[in-house]
Amino acid sequence: MTTFLIVSAIIILIFLGIRHFFFKIGDPVNLKLSNSYFHHYRKNGIVYSPMGNWFELGYFESDADVESFQPINESFGKDKHNIFWKGKKQSVDYNTFEIDDLQIIKDKNHVYHLNGKNFDLLEIITDADPKTYQLLDPSIQDYRRNNWFKDAKFVYYKNKKIQGDPETFKPLNDTIAIDAHFIYAIISYRGEGTEACEVDEVIQKHKMIEGEIHPVNETYVQIGNSVVSAFTSSEFEIHTFDFIKTSKAIDYWKIIVDNVLISKGVVYPEVDAESFEVLDRDFSKDKNNIYYNCQTIVGADYSSFTILSDEYSKDAKNVYFQNAILKGANPEEFKSTNEYGVWEDGKNKFKNGQLYHS
Known part of the structure; x- marks a missing residue:
């Protein structure tokens, strides 16, 4: 019995200790306006803790006047002298x-x-x-x-x-905006993959073109007999045709203007637009060829072609990395390994389209 009482007392003391040092959130100040502003559990103070989740999201002990403080909304509040955001006084x-x-x-x-x-x-x-x-x-x-x-x-x-005229400025999709005088490129990122960085720039690129304005999808806009886009390495492309009958979207990056494929702002006249079909991400085909990023995978066999990943594919004779044959790779045994980005065929290992020695 004595042992039980001692253990119980220790448990209670531990609980009270944790409560004293860690649980600093008391009652909400005004739950109808915010579930992130609280009275301090032990002090005469205001605490900001997002959604009351102090353990994961933390808390901030504000220097707001307790008597006059009231939330404005979820993260803003005020007392008789100051405005607070996330519990901190603002200038x-x-x-x-x-x-x-x-x-x-x-x-x-x-x-x-x-x-x-x-x-x-x-x-x-x-x-x-x-x-x-x-x-x-x-x-x-x-x-x-x-x-x-x-x-x-x-x-x-x-x-x-x-830049832009506030009276006539209009974004048309994710990449193109216009006003009465100019066409603008909306640049969200520069670089690719892990090197990409967010820039969020809007850049004046070209004088406005005459003609009816028709956004084709989220990345291309037809203006008269021209098609503009702004996500290529040059950050702006304009392709002008003698006449445009139709323009239709294939996916976010690709459109067909009459019988011409445009992918990521580049025209591919060699692709048969009528039979063109996206297979998976950067892989596509028409009646003549199979493509990676609209570049022909030379010699790829229709009947046995298989996509293995974002960059690897194979047929009965070869393994391909992007649009090139992966020399020395056996398609019958080629498979991924437990190592990140590493593939093998039972004899050799490969990474980024090259022989790999771990």
Whole structure:
């Protein structure tokens, strides 16, 4: 019995210790407005903890005035003197600070955004006029609507001021925008694969073209008898035809203009557009050839061709890496290994299309 009481007392002390040192969240300040602002469990203070999940998402002990503090929404709050975001005091004009229904954050001096260098400090949108700052176009669908804003003088994309006439500027898809005078390339990333970095730039590329405007898909736009795109290495391509009867999307990267295939902004006249078919990602075929990234896999056999991965394929005679024969590889035994990116055929190992020696 004595042992049981001692063990029970130790368990209770451990629990109280954990409660004392780790459980710092008390009751919500106003659960109807926010489930992230709480009274401190042990102190007379305010704690910010996203969704109350202090263990995984952490918490911040704010220096807000406890008596007057109230949440504004999930992450914003105020007391009688200051505005707080994520529990931290912000350098804004208290009396004119507001967040409207579109989540535009502003005061009499500035417009602010949430994606600054410091995760818990509002950042000023350079040159934005708080009196006239608004959505560029409320009719833009889905999340992209909130990427585009304007004021009386400028257009803004993802909180950056860009070139463009705010009265006539219009994004047409993921890569092309226009105004009354120019065509613009929307550049989201530069580089490929693990080297890709987000840049979010909108660049004036070409004088506006006469003709009816028709977005073909999310990456191509037909303007009159020209097709424009902006995701190639040159970051802008324009192909002009004598006349365009039809333009149709194949996938995100490929379209067919009349009987001509365009893939990633490059024209491939040698591909038979009428019989062209995407097999899987970068693999495709027409009645004459099988292709990788629209480059012919020379000699590939239709009847036995098999796609093995994003870059490897085989037929009865050869293994292929992208569009080239992988020399020395036995197609009958070729398979992946437990090593990342490594393949083998029972005799040799291969990585990135080359012999590999581990």
